[in-house]
Amino acid sequence: MEGEQDGGHRFRDPGVRLWHFAKEILVRCPRCDGRALVAVRPDHRDGHRYAVGWLTAPHRLTCPACGHVAEWTPQPWRTGEGDAYFSSRGVFAVPALGGPDDPYFGLPLWLRRPCRGQVLWAYNVAHLEFMEAYVAATLRERPRPAGSQSLLERLPAWMKSAGNRDEVLAAIRALRDAA
Numbered sequence: 001m002e003g004e005q006d007g008g009h010r011f012r013d014p015g016v017r018l019w020h021f022a023k024e025i026l027v028r029c030p031r032c033d034g035r036a037l038v039a040v041r042p043d044h045r046d047g048h049r050y051a052v053g054w055l056t057a058p059h060r061l062t063c064p065a066c067g068h069v070a071e072w073t074p075q076p077w078r079t080g081e082g083d084a085y086f087s088s089r090g091v092f093a094v095p096a097l098g099g100p101d102d103p104y105f106g107l108p109l110w111l112r113r114p115c116r117g118q119v120l121w122a123y124n125v126a127h128l129e130f131m132e133a134y135v136a137a138t139l140r141e142r143p144r145p146a147g148s149q150s151l152l153e154r155l156p157a158w159m160k161s162a163g164n165r166d167e168v169l170a171a172i173r174a175l176r177d178a179a
């Protein structure tokens with residue numbers, strides 16, 4: 001393949017969406033500042049046909065370090081407040097994914113770090129490693145047509161810039177080491 005000869009490696013965008021990595025979100029525990037987990041409550045984990053089903057399911061924060069537990073329940077949707085999910089249980093607001101805070105409790109993500117005057121963040125280690133593979137690649141496929149919203153297409157320009165590659169990779173790896 002062209003490009004392989006100059007030492008580059010190719011990265012094909014698999015079309016993964018951010019919600020793929022939102023099933024387990026590492027956050028900073030509001031009680032002890034340790035690493036806590038936000039995830040769908042165990043008794044609501046199954047039976048979701050669509051991603052929006054578990055995105056709006058009850059979530060629980062658990063902190064292995066101090067034992068802190070907090071519950072999040074689905075919020076009724078109101079006009080003008082983001083996306084709505086019409087379910088048999090009612091109309092719920094879909095938590096807005098993105099940014100360095102978790103979309104349920106609004107707590108700082110565990111995996112966040114300043115980089116290039118911005119904040120690099122990830123929900124979990126798999127999310128970090130996915131971005132690492134993309135940023136490390138020297139050959140990236142052209143984005144697909146507009147309208148598609150894969151995780152990679154939504155990454156900010158400063159993370160995609162070849163000139164920032166080394167710094168972004170160093171930040172990702174530092175986060176992974178601290179995970």
Ligand SMILES: [Zn+2]
Nearest residue numbers: 029032063066
């Ligand atoms: Zn804690």
